[in-house]
Amino acid sequence: MKTVPKPSRTARRSRLGRALLPAVLLAGLGLLAPGGQAAAQAADPAPVPDLVCRLDAEVNFSPPLGVLVREAQVTGYIGYRDCRSPDGAASELTDIVFHVQGTGRFGALPVPTFSVEGTGSGVWNTGEGGSLYFNGELKKGSPVPDRTVTSGPLAGDGINGLQIPVPRFDKIDPNGVAGFDVVGQVCFWNGEKGRCTAY
Incomplete structure (x- = not known):
C-alpha cells in the first residue's frame, strides 16, 4: 500500500490562498457594484442650518x-x-x-x-x-x-x-x-x- 505524502505547509498555504482569492475578489466587487454604492450613499448627511x-x-x-x-x-x-x-x-x-x-x-x-x-x-x-x-x-x-x-x-x-x-x-x-x-x-x-x- 502506497503512502500518499502529505502536502507541505507551503503547498497547503498556496492552495488556501488560491481558494480565498476569488472569494475576496467577489466580495470586493460586491462593494463596488451599484447596489453597494447605493448603500454607502444611503447614509443621510448631517443637517445644515439655515x-x-x-x-x-x-x-x-x-x-x-x-x-x-x-x-x-x-x-x-x-x-x-x-x-x-x-x-x-x-x-x-x-x-x-x-x-x-x-x-x-x-x-x-x-x-x-x-x-x-x-x-x-x-x-x-x-x-x-x-x-x-x-x-x-x-x-x-x-x-x-x-x-x-x-x-x-x-x-x-x-x-x-x-x-x-x-x-x-x-x-x-x-x-x-x-x-x-x-x-x-x-x-x-x-x-x-x-x-x-x-x-
Whole structure:
C-alpha cells in the first residue's frame, strides 16, 4: 500500500490562498457594484442650518423672582446678530431683535432654577417682520430654551444652541433676581436639528 505524502505547509498555504482569492475578489466587487454604492450613499448627511447667529439677549422679571415670588412677568429682547447662512437658504438675513414678553418662573428644588416662556416679535435687517415662541430654563451652559419661528422669514424653523445667562448686578434685588443678560450662539434649522456647536 502506497503512502500518499502529505502536502507541505507551503503547498497547503498556496492552495488556501488560491481558494480565498476569488472569494475576496467577489466580495470586493460586491462593494463596488451599484447596489453597494447605493448603500454607502444611503447614509443621510448631517443637517445644515439655515442660519447661525450670535445670541445677545436680556430678560427682566417683574417683580423679581426668588423664594418669595415664584412667577413674574417677563419683558426684554432676544437679539440674533452677525448671522450667516451655511446652507445659503437665507444669506440676506443678518440680524433681528425680538422684543419679548411672557412669564418667568422660579423653582427652588432640587436646585434654584429660572425658566421663561413667551413670545416675541421683531424686524429683520431686510425690513421683514417675524415672530417666535420660546420656552425653557436659563441655566449656564445649557441649551437655549426651545424656540420656534412662528412667522416671517424662516417660519417653521426650530432654533437651538448654547447659552450663558448671567444675573445682572444692577438687577439683583433683596427679594430675588430681577433680570439676566444672555450670550451664546444659536442655529435656525428647517426640519431636523443638528449640533449648533459644529458651526
